[in-house]
Amino acid sequence: MRYISTRGQAPVRDFAGVLLAGLAEDGGLYVPETWPEWSHADWRALRGVHYAELVARVLQPFVGASIPFAVLQKLCHETYAGFGHPAVAPLVQLDTGIWAQELFHGPTLAFKDMALQLIGRLFDHVLTQTGQRITIVAATSGDTGSAAIEACADRACIDIVVLHPEGRTSEVQRRQMTTVTARNVCNLAVAGTFDDCQDLVKAMFADAPFRAELRLSAVNSINWARIAAQIPYYVAGALALGAPDNEVAFAVPTGNFGNVLAAWSARRMGLPITRLVVASNRNDIVARFLAANDMTMRAVEPSLSPSMDIQVSSNFERLLFELLDRDPAATRHAMEDFRATGHMAVSDIAWKRATGVLHGFSLDDAGTTAEIRRLYAECDYLADPHTAIGIAAARALACSHGVPTIAMATAHPAKFPDAIEQAVGFRPPLPPRLADLYDRSEHFTRVPRDLAAIQACVRATVLRNAA
Ligand SMILES: *Cc1c(COP(=O)(O)O)cnc(C)c1O
Secondary structure, eight states: OOEEETTSOSOOBOHHHHHHHOSOTTSOOEEESSOOOOOHHHHHTTTTOOHHHHHHHHHHHHHGGGSOHHHHHHHHHHHHHTSSSTTSSOEEEEETTEEEEEOOOSTTSBTHHHHHHHHHHHHHHHHHHHTOOEEEEEEOSSHHHHHHHHHHTTOTTEEEEEEEETTOSOHHHHHHHHTOOOTTEEEEEESSOHHHHHHHHHHHHHOHHHHHHHTEEOOOTTOHHHHHHHHHHHHHHHHHTTTTTSOEEEEEEOSSSHHHHHHHHHHHTTOOEEEEEEEESSOOHHHHHHHHSOEEOOOOOOOSOGGGOOSSOTTHHHHHHHHTTTOHHHHHHHHHHHHHHSEEOOOHHHHHHHHTTEEEEEOOHHHHHHHHHHHHHHHOOOOOHHHHHHHHHHHHHHHHHOSOEEEEEOBOGGGOHHHHHHHHSSOOOOOGGGTTTTTSOOOOEEEOSOHHHHHHHHHHHHHHHHO
């Protein structure tokens, strides 16, 4: 399988190449040169297959010759053996025609683990083959940092340095990062805000000699391998509800558009998905686009579902490329226009293509709290704020549509104890394997908001581990 950039001016690469490259050199995102198309018989052959095996088989066409199938199988089995539920991504029925698919049984209790746990191993495998080491540098407001750290901890060829704004992440989030003891992990508590952390990371990437010396890399959600590794749970969920003989729909709590793009990809491969609901909080740019072809950036507003507090959904570019008949010049033009003006003009034909599959939905904080309360009272189900928005979206769709609908449950409720307490009056306990999180010792280094000081920390981590 070969991959091309949505903007058409970067080298064509294989799977290992796009895994290591992340963003394409022309600013675009890598997408498959052609989509694998599976028949009903192909999907049926996956019925009853264990999740780890299913992942290996679904990923095989995307991985191609980059990794031998037996190795891919072994990595998938190792990855998902560490999850807290034997089905890995189980379905829970909430109502007639409505299910939640729980994607939060990984080490950090959020859906990012579903892909990142595998990506860490894929990186390590590919780097070992070529004898390379890399340094992952990331900034986090709390949520993604822990998933990246858990993905890279103890990987032989990776060092990871994560910057978080000191005192500005929740205690659970901080502890999930700082209690990891692996020696290739370095947590830096920066005296500053999340934006400062992001600016510092950008500055490190912009410092070309430093970037080359330390072989800086990223595991962010624009990496194609992350999208690919999210396709299998849509397959598993749909098969469990009778696909390919029955159609299903999914409702996806959306921020950077990576999760819903994986669902779209599964549909593109031939999985019979009738509808995808893009669920958002008050930061509803995609919902506004789908409702009225209005793609206009607004300021990000904080909400109870912080992982969806995003105005520019980076993976939207991959969808746009498809909507524009895979025309790289048109995609580049639309994206550059959007960056420059805060508005994207999408043709009527392209917009209608989008709305044929995707529906928008948005819910404000009051509605989210009410949905958490309702789910607990009526279904005895505790949903985190992101999941609650997904379930509300699934209900809205199922009412009009009548197809079995699966809401993606993207975080464990214990990750957002304040929002849950506000809705139902108590704080949800952490699952047993994390119950001692508050007793574990923390490891982090306080640093000033100073590029040179932080670069020195990154270098020291890498030198220590290379020794
Ligand atoms: C990252 C995240 C999302 C958003 O997923 P995207 O792929 O960025 O759209 C939703 N919910 C939770 C809990 C997340 O961590």
